[in-house]
Amino acid sequence: QVQLQESGPGLVKPSQTLSLTCTVSGASISSGSYYWSWIRQPAGKGLEWIGRMFSSGSTNYNPSLKSRVTISEDPSKNQFSLRLTSVTAADTAFYYCARASPEWFGDSFDFSFDPWGQGTLVTVSS
Amino acid sequence: QSVLTQAPSASGTPGQRVTFSCSGSSSNIGSNTVNWYQHLPGTAPKLLIYSNDQRPSGVPDRFSGSKSGTSASLAISGLQSEDEADYYCAAWDESLNGPVFGGGTKLTVL
Numbered sequence: 420q421v422q423l424q425e426s427g428p429g430l431v432k433p434s435q436t437l438s439l440t441c442t443v444s445g446a447s448i449s450s451g452s453y454y455w456s457w458i459r460q461p462a463g464k465g466l467e468w469i470g471r472m473f474s475s476g477s478t479n480y481n482p483s484l485k486s487r488v489t490i491s492e493d494p495s496k497n498q499f500s501l502r503l504t505s506v507t508a509a510d511t512a513f514y515y516c517a518r519a520s521p522e523w524f525g526d527s528f529d530f531s532f533d534p535w536g537q538g539t540l541v542t543v544s545s
Numbered sequence: 546q547s548v549l550t551q552a553p554s555a556s557g558t559p560g561q562r563v564t565f566s567c568s569g570s571s572s573n574i575g576s577n578t579v580n581w582y583q584h585l586p587g588t589a590p591k592l593l594i595y596s597n598d599q600r601p602s603g604v605p606d607r608f609s610g611s612k613s614g615t616s617a618s619l620a621i622s623g624l625q626s627e628d629e630a631d632y633y634c635a636a637w638d639e640s641l642n643g644p645v646f647g648g649g650t651k652l653t654v655l
Contacts, residue, residue, distance in 0.1 A: 423589075464547075464648070465547035465633070465646050465647060465648035465649055466547075466633055466635070466646040466649070467646070468641075468643050468644045468645070468646070470643075471643070479642065479643065481641065481643055482641065515589070515590065517590075519644075520595075522596070524578055524596050527576065527577045527578045527596075528576075528577045528578070528637045529577065529578040529580070529595055529596045529637070530577075530580075530637045530644050531580045531592055531595040531596075531635075532580070532582070532590070532592060532635075532644075533591075533592035533595075533601060534589060534592075535589040535590045535591075536589055537587070537588060537589045538589065
């Protein structure tokens with residue numbers, strides 16, 4: 420059974436860097452055809468995809484956050500991490516890590532997230 | 546403002562059938578498959594439906610999904626109190642080159 424768990428500071432000051440880690444158990448982040456992803460949800464708002472990392476280490480980011488985001492891996496610890504620089508109050512949100520399974524069904528692309536971590540609340544405030 | 550459009554709330558009584566709608570565009574739902582997630586605050590979101598109408602192992606057949614054009618639907622039959630949660634649709638978006646989500650529908654079981 421694959422499980423993911425987010426960890427990191429719950430409070431970050433404006434203009435500083437948000438850093439979170441996702442620890443994966445039950446699967447190796449370095450093998451398989453999976454994408455390891457970060458998703459966030461500001462209070463009272465919908466879900467927003469932040470970015471993804473393939474098992475090879477290659478990454479893709481949401482264009483709206485691309486200039487501030489880095490997703491990296493630590494295979495020795497079976498962890499992947501999120502760094503978001505120059506944070507503002509707008510970055511206050513629940514942050515989730517999840518495994519994504521890409522699959523083609525005919526000419527349609529499916530990118531489902533399963534499983535997810537429980538999420539961690541990060542508040543940006545001085 | 547979410548890319549996919551969902552009604553903010555829905556309700557039903559135990560045993561009833563409820564449906565949720567999700568509206569998108571040609572760059573997301575119109576081109577790719579739709580996923581549905583169930584989320585109880587404070588817990589990990591759960592994949593309910595992938596590839597428009599497929600249920601992962603362990604998801605009861607009370608949950609069903611469908612897609613037509615640029616819209617999709619999730620139906621829950623035999624509503625139970627434990628189904629009270631937020632429901633999100635999602636699809637890959639060609640313009641974003643990433644997944645997009647709906648704003649979620651909060652289901653209340655009366």
